[in-house]
Amino acid sequence: MTRYASLAVTACLAAVAGLAFHRVFGVGPVAPVAAVAAVVPTVLSGLLSGPRKSGDPWPLWISLVLTVVAWAGTVTGTVLRPALADGTLPRALRDGVLSSWKAILTTLLPAPAEPEYLVLVSVVVWLAAFASAELALRTSLRAAPCVPALGGWAVALPLGVDGPGSNLPLAAAAVALTAVLVLLRADGPGADGPGAGVAWRPLAAGVPAAAVLGALAFAAGPVVPVGARPYDPREQVQAPPPQQRDGVSPLDRVGGWLLRPGEVMFTVRSGRPEQQRLAVLDRFDGVTWSSTARFVPTGSRVPEGPRPGERHEVEQHITIRDLPGVWVPAPDRPRRVEGLPVAVDPESGALAAGRPLRPGQAYRVTSVVPEWTAEDLAAAALATDAEARAALDLPWGPGATEPPVQIAEFRRFAEAATRGAGSPIEKAALLAEYLRRYAAYDVTAPPGHGYRQLDYFLSEGRRGTPEHFATAYALLARTIGLPSRVVVGFRGGQRAGDTVQVRSGDVLVWPEIKFEDLGWIRFNPLPDSGRRSKEDDSVAAGETEQKLEQAQKAAASQQRGEGPGQNAEKGPREPAAGGGSPTPWWVFTSVAAAVLVIGYVLAVLLAPALRKRRRRTGPPAARITGAWHQALDHLADVGLSTARTLTAHEVARFGASSVGADAHGHLGPLADLVNHSRFAASHPDPRAADRAWEHSDAVGRLVTARAGRVRRLRRRLHPRSLTGRSGGERRPPAGRRRVRSPGG
Amino acid sequence: MSESAGVDADALAGRFAQMFAALAGNIERVVRGKREKVELALVCLLAEGHLLVEDVPGVGKTTLARAISASIEAEWARIQFTPDLLPSDITGVSIFNQGTSAFEFHPGPIFANLAVADEINRGSPKTQSALLEVMEERRVTVEGTPHPVPRPFMVIATQNPVDMDGTYPLPEAQLDRFLMRISMGYPDHQAEVALLAGAPTGAMLDTMPPVLGREDLARMIDFAQRLHVAPPLFDYLVRVVAATRAHADLRLGASPRAGIALLRAARVRAAAAGRSYIVPEDVKALAVPVIAHRLIVTPEAELRGRSGADVVAEALGSVPTPQAAGV
Structure with a gap:
């Protein structure tokens, strides 16, 4: 009965390990797969464990073959049923087993519950359940059947480390189930092994204890000071190379869209108008701007960007109309996209579809829009990370052998425009303000944003579209050390019922500057004429944009009030005292060390006591052997180590020479008893076992009197207290007396 | 074996131990200070083996054999090995009896319960090999007729490890037939003093009472081999x-x-x-x-x-x- 009860627990353990994949796929898709994969192999192993005619269990290889066949059938009939229908089963099965983990590692979580991905859950849980069941059936080890389930955890945890949700309840359940399993497989009194029957007494006392242990694990888990940032294998994985997602840069389309402003790009249904981002272009090669985004597939989640102090969340339902290309519009920093399979650039949050967008495609996007205050911006320093350094590049252009002369001119222009500005925010704001006043908005200006076109725009033309203003700003900013990039998006639109139609004329290009801790902050160098509402039913610029411009102006004026040059680039802001400060490493180290020390002390003190308790139980012969081992442990406390070539009486003689003559009066009879129990034809009776323990306890007392309690305690704290003597000969430490047989 | 059988065996073993101790104690009355050697010799006797005593003359080898034989009511014989000793001097010969007109076998000294082969390595290899059959098979074949030796039967051979001139080392096959090889050694000081102060050994041997009969000894041998x-x-x-x-x-x-x-x-x-x-x-x-x-x-x-x-x-x-x- 214990065997089948153990099987139920191992199946639960495997299922719990499978549920740990919920951070990868969510609970809904994982639960049925884990349940099936945990139950079927366990039942199969249980059926095969029944006795054959010969009385022996079925060989392991038969179980192995049958479970592989059963798994293939089960996964085909459940997870891969769609693949079976469309004839792609072999490929799906192969990809699921061999490649799904790679795809999951390069997908933002939660990953889409594709059948090929769920095959991984099935195979891991199945293997864990099968191995656990076979261990429970074929061995008498108590805790070993839990180990395969740990293997399941070992796969699920790294894959889901970046996913939503928590595994704490599952871990608590696993702890409780493990404890139940160990208790269940504990030898009962007089039992010969786990198969002999359920040890009801320890089980009755232990199951509540296991529940309490699980509850404690659940309660203590969140407060245990572990590393704030767990190991994430995704950081070690090279994302797939960026694809050429769109033949035409959205920046190159801006001029055409502005000349045909009436085309409806997409419609937005939302309670709050927000500026829509389409493409983030951060690399300038001297002629064009392009994106270095490394898009990775995502189920729906988009990783979080910089965390602003104030922000608001906005949810929009967007329906594509005539928007070409693969770039997917979304307000500022999207967090979740549902209804459209997309890839995301984790750095910028830009979204892209796998194929060019088609009219009628609809999706719901939830975004977080930061609300920067003047105080945030006034204290901001420029970012100095790798991305910011790359955003300062001013390439000479394809094939150029010397720097273009325009760069120097742009630098002089920018320096003149920002003369008197001290802080980075002041420079950025002054540059935007300068451009707004310097040039006029004209949609008929010839498109292009290379050095020559921008030189013409800044020197002679002084008329341009948002393309010219934004790209000119970005280049000018780079010349004076402000890391910049260009973003193409849309703003405004025309209301039609409860939706807003965003048209081609609403396209907008804006530059962004990267600041330390704040991330990318957009600036608006476009003249007012270029962003006024053109029609009566147009949607005005959002509240967020207005607040940002006001904050930028206020921050710039604050800086000017302090005097130019007096508050030049500040270093990174000091972290605020309290909540945001990370816990020092030594706290974690100290707590971990304390936990280890306490655990070690408990282990070395408890292990001998448990070992002695175990030795005192069982049939008389086992109890006599236990008494002998206990006596040997006592002798070890006076520094006597024995070799396996010694006989019991030789050990008794050597023990007496170490402990004293009195000890021989106990060790000798004990040696006789152990010899009799081991080599005589008749079995010893319980009284003999009692006598053996009396002798052993007497030896213990003599050893304590000889060695002293302090020395015994010191030896008890040694790691060897954790190991029993049954492992065979032990090597004595240096300085420890070693007794060998006369010839050895 | 059941528990009761185990108890019976333990009781018989206790009786065996008493008899063994009595036998050893009786022998130790004349072979003083050599309890361990005496016990080894008795182990050899009860295991139906043969004993090779390697020691110098005068340390009690013959006394040991005589004491054992006296303690178990057994016959003993001494064979002094010399280079001219013939195999028939050991095994015996067939002599024509004119009265019966037939050959009669006259057993040699090897037909005693305890045969002391003194300085066995002085005998020629041919003579040494005369012992091979009787030591292993406990019978002597003369002129095609096997003659069993009495039970118990034990050969106690001695050799002098010091004087090796004119000796013939025992071959491996011969050595392998000895159950044990021991060395008597000199008695310690106290034992030697007691030896001098006590009665003459020869006289004691003559008056030494037997402790066991041959039947008792046979039962002990049988019991020991069923352990x-x-x-x-x-x-x-x-x-x-x-x-x-x-x-x-x-x-x-x-x-x-x-x-x-x-x-x-x-x-x-x-x-x-x-x-x-x-x-x-x-x-x-x-x-x-x-x-x-x-x-x-x-x-x-x-x-x-x-x-x-x-x-x-x-x-x-x-x-x-x-x-x-x-x-």
Whole structure:
């Protein structure tokens, strides 16, 4: 009965390990797969464990073959049923087993519950359940059947480390189930092994204890000071190379869209108008701007960007109309996209579809829009990370052998425009303000944003579209050390019922500057004429944009009030005292060390006591052997180590020479008893076992009197207290007396 | 074996031990200060083996044989080996009886219960080999007719390790037939003083009362060989014997006969200790006297002072005992 009860627990353990994949796929898709994969192999192993005619269990290889066949059938009939229908089963099965983990590692979580991905859950849980069941059936080890389930955890945890949700309840359940399993497989009194029957007494006392242990694990888990940032294998994985997602840069389309402003790009249904981002272009090669985004597939989640102090969340339902290309519009920093399979650039949050967008495609996007205050911006320093350094590049252009002369001119222009500005925010704001006043908005200006076109725009033309203003700003900013990039998006639109139609004329290009801790902050160098509402039913610029411009102006004026040059680039802001400060490493180290020390002390003190308790139980012969081992442990406390070539009486003689003559009066009879129990034809009776323990306890007392309690305690704290003597000969430490047989 | 059978065996073993102790005590009245040697000789007797005593003259070898024979109401005979000793001087001859007109077999001294082969290595190889059959098969074949020797039968051979001139070393086959080889050694000071102060040994031997009859002795022999041996001990014993065969210092290791002899001797020792089962101590205690003389040490090892006893001790020190785990 214990065997089948153990099987139920191992199946639960495997299922719990499978549920740990919920951070990868969510609970809904994982639960049925884990349940099936945990139950079927366990039942199969249980059926095969029944006795054959010969009385022996079925060989392991038969179980192995049958479970592989059963798994293939089960996964085909459940997870891969769609693949079976469309004839792609072999490929799906192969990809699921061999490649799904790679795809999951390069997908933002939660990953889409594709059948090929769920095959991984099935195979891991199945293997864990099968191995656990076979261990429970074929061995008498108590805790070993839990180990395969740990293997399941070992796969699920790294894959889901970046996913939503928590595994704490599952871990608590696993702890409780493990404890139940160990208790269940504990030898009962007089039992010969786990198969002999359920040890009801320890089980009755232990199951509540296991529940309490699980509850404690659940309660203590969140407060245990572990590393704030767990190991994430995704950081070690090279994302797939960026694809050429769109033949035409959205920046190159801006001029055409502005000349045909009436085309409806997409419609937005939302309670709050927000500026829509389409493409983030951060690399300038001297002629064009392009994106270095490394898009990775995502189920729906988009990783979080910089965390602003104030922000608001906005949810929009967007329906594509005539928007070409693969770039997917979304307000500022999207967090979740549902209804459209997309890839995301984790750095910028830009979204892209796998194929060019088609009219009628609809999706719901939830975004977080930061609300920067003047105080945030006034204290901001420029970012100095790798991305910011790359955003300062001013390439000479394809094939150029010397720097273009325009760069120097742009630098002089920018320096003149920002003369008197001290802080980075002041420079950025002054540059935007300068451009707004310097040039006029004209949609008929010839498109292009290379050095020559921008030189013409800044020197002679002084008329341009948002393309010219934004790209000119970005280049000018780079010349004076402000890391910049260009973003193409849309703003405004025309209301039609409860939706807003965003048209081609609403396209907008804006530059962004990267600041330390704040991330990318957009600036608006476009003249007012270029962003006024053109029609009566147009949607005005959002509240967020207005607040940002006001904050930028206020921050710039604050800086000017302090005097130019007096508050030049500040270093990174000091972290605020309290909540945001990370816990020092030594706290974690100290707590971990304390936990280890306490655990070690408990282990070395408890292990001998448990070992002695175990030795005192069982049939008389086992109890006599236990008494002998206990006596040997006592002798070890006076520094006597024995070799396996010694006989019991030789050990008794050597023990007496170490402990004293009195000890021989106990060790000798004990040696006789152990010899009799081991080599005589008749079995010893319980009284003999009692006598053996009396002798052993007497030896213990003599050893304590000889060695002293302090020395015994010191030896008890040694790691060897954790190991029993049954492992065979032990090597004595240096300085420890070693007794060998006369010839050895 | 049931528990009651175990109790019976224990009781019989206790009786065996009493008789063994009485026998040893009786012999020790004349062979003083040599309790251990006396017990080894008795183990050899009760295991139905033969004893090779390697020692100088005058340390009590003959006395030991006479004391044993007197204690068990047995006959003893002494054969002094010399180069001109003939096999027929040992085994006996057939002589034509004119009265009956037939050949009659006249048994030699080997037909005693205890035959003392004094200075056996002085006999010629031909004469030494006359003992091969009787030591192993307990019979003498003369002119095609086998003549069994009485039970108990034991050969106590002596040889002088000092004076080797004009001797013929015993061949391996001969040595292998001796269950044990012991050395009597000189008595310690007190024992020697007591020896001088006490009654003459010869007179005591003549008046020594028997402790056991031959039937008692036969029952003891039979009981000892029925003693229980736990399976791990067979394995241990074989490992000990096998350990000698692979030893680098040996030219010849112990034979399977050595293992059989060790087991027989260990059974007797266990019974003598009042046990109905043998333990590893029995094997270890008897391994050197039973095995060492059967080993042939390489000349190089001999030059280094190594002996068969050293090799056996090493083997005992390298083979784990089948003791409860942890010993």
